[in-house]
Each structure stands twice: as structure tokens, then as C-alpha cells.
Amino acid sequence: MKQFVRLQLASVASIIAGSMMFLTMPWLTLKLTDSATMAGLVIAVSSIPGLLLSPFMGSLIDSIGRRKMAIAVEAISVITTIAFPLINGITPLTLTVILILNVIRATFGGGSMTARKSLLPDVAREAKMTLDKGNSIHEALAAAAFATGPAIASLLIAAFDVMSAFWVSAGFMALSSIFAWTIRVHEHKEADAKERGSESWFSYASQGFRALAKLPSVLIIFVIVVCLALLYIPSELVVLPKYYEGINDPNTLGLLLMVMALATSVGSLLFARFTKYLSYANILRFTGFGVAIPMIPMAFLPPTPIMLICGFVLGFAWGPMPPLLNTVIQRKVPPSMRGRVFSIEMTIWSAAPMISMVFAGAAVDAFGVHPVYLAIALLVLLAVTVVAFQPALKDLSAVDV
Secondary structure, eight states: OHHHHHHHHHHHHHHHHHHHHHHHHHHHHHHHHOOHHHHHHHHHHHTHHHHHHHHHHHHHHHHHOHHHHHHHHHHHHHHHHHHHHHHHHHSOOOHHHHHHHHHHHHHHHTHHHHHHHHHHHHHHHHTTOOHHHHHHHHHHHHHHHHHHHHHHHHHHHHHSOHHHHHHHHHHHHHHHHHHHHTOOOOOOOOTTOOOOTTOOHHHHHHHHHHHHHTOHHHHHHHHHHHHHHHHTHHIIIIIHHHHHHHTTOHHHHHHHHHHHHHHHHHHHHTHHHHTTTSOHHHHHHHHHHHHHHHHHHHTTOOOHHHHHHHHHHHHHHHTTHHHHHHHHHHHHSOGGGHHHHHHHHHHHHHHHHHHHHHHHHHHHHHHOHHHHHHHHHHHHHHHHHHHTTOGGGGGTTOOOO
């Protein structure tokens, strides 16, 4: 059980750090440029390294080791994060410098999360815990950590300045690296696992895509993730920050993100219980429609109490999705390939928003927050409706490995 707890501590510290940047980076860019387009551009361009290097990062996890990569990536992230306040102390940051620094920071950002997800079955086995329960706890804590980060960042911005958020974020990254270093567990691989040997890195990395193509039930979950990443994320990282920055209210934005993430934590924690009464396919449908429907009233930018209630419903509905995705991958994908398949998930989260973020920012600047938010909500609902009744969903509960 000790190893499972240490993994969760590493995860919580890392996600607090990362979620602080979700609020801090757009806020820094908006303050400098007063342009949602520029905020979207910075986020989108910064996603390029994650898109290009995520499969390579998954290959490193599978070849070097899950624990070692969890330690190393966080240590590197500390350096890239403190670069912002250090350089700002010498000369005021410009948009170009922010963009360059954020590209460097984002290059390694998703690797530690991929490593920890790949390591979870090993520590769950040591703790004599089912994957449903282990992922339920893991993602509930991750969502709670994600809720904490924006709240900390908004308080630091309001009380001090935006640079203080970078220092605190780097501190959490350092803690994550230390916690990962304390983990001692055997990293299980199947008996017939193939080592990379003389195989090229490109061929080795592409095995994750080939494995995914052979698993239609996993692929359909990835389609849902693509839809939500492509359509929903811009509403949280560009549209809402533009609205709250326009009314000079970072605290309400932080509170809304915190409520949504705390609700996600509750939903994730209940995933293991949901599996006793619902199939994986029905859990997936509940999640999709539960995210799409609350977005419609939120698009009308109602008073704060109503916005918070809708945000809670949305977050709670989303909660079971991360542990469901983790569990299905861990049950169906051979252990020696987990890093490469989980890295595809990180590629999706990097690539899909990159495609839509700039367009969302430009649309907000041109048409305003309300019509753009409503259009996004309706598109999410349409995408979920199409995916939710695909025949491949019936195979989600089958165990292949």
C-alpha cells in the first residue's frame, strides 16, 4: 500500500503544478496582449512539442522504465518553469519570450503523467487492489489536485503577481519528483514482451498506434476524448478566461474551475461503485451526455451561483471517464506497451486543442463569448450523440490481457 500512496502523492503534486499553469499562462498572455486570439495562439503553439514528442516519450517510458521517467520529467519541468520568473527578473517578458519558454516547458509536460498511469497497475498489484478501485482513487485525487491548482494560482495572482504562481508551481513539481523517487515496485511485463533491440525509435513508437488500431473498443473511447479535447477544452482555456478577464474577476474563474474539478473528483471516486451497476458502455454514455448538456446553460453566462451548479454537474459527469479510460487500456494493452498507448492519449490532449484553440480565440474576439460558447456546447452534444451508440462500445468490458 505504501507504494500506491507514494504514487498518488507524486501525482497530486504534479497535477497541482500543471493545473496552476492552465490558469496562469492564459492570464499572463491576456494581461500582456488583451487578446483571446493571442492567448489561444500561445497555448496552441506550445502544444506542438507535446504532439511531436509524446509518442517518443511513451517509448522512453516503455524502454527506460516507468518510475525513472516519472522522476526525470518532473525534475526537468522544475527548471523550465522557474525560467519564467528568473528571466522576468532580468527583463520584462514579451509575447515572443513567453511563447518560447512555454514551448520548452510543454515539451516534457505530459511525460510524467503517462509514466504514472503506466505504473499504476504495478503499485495496485502490490497493494492487492483492483484496477477499477485503483484508477478510481487515482483519478479522484488527480481531479481534486486539478481543482486546487487554479485556486492557488488565482489567489497568488490576486495577492501578489502572476510570477509568484510560477515559483509555487515549480515547488510542487519538485515534490512530485521526490515522491516518485521513493517508489519501490517491480515493473511488470508480460512473459513474451519484446525489447526494442535494434528496432528504430520510430518503428518502436508506432507500435502504440498499431495496438490501438487492433482494439476498436479502446479506439472508440479515444474518439470521445478527441471530441472533448477538440471542442470542450477551448471553452475552458480560452473562452471562459476571456470572459472573466474582461470583467476583471480571476477569483470567480478560479472558483468555477475548482468546483468543476472537485465534482470530477467525486465522480471519479464513485467509478468503482458505478461499475457494479452499469456497464462500461453506459458509463461512457452517461459521461458524454453529462458533459454536453450543462454546457448549454453555461453558454448563456448566467449569474455565478447557476454557473457553479452547472459546472458541478459537468464535472461530476466527466469524473468516471478518466478511470474508465485508464482501466480499459490497462486491461487490454500488454504492460510492455502501456507507455506508448497512454502517450497517444497525451498526444490527443495536445494536438486536438492545438487545432481548435486559435479558431476559438479568433471567434471570441470577432463574435463575443456567448455565441462562441453556445456553438461549442451544441457541437459537443452532436459529437457525443454520434459516438455514444457505436457498436464497438459493447466490447469495453471484455478483458484481452
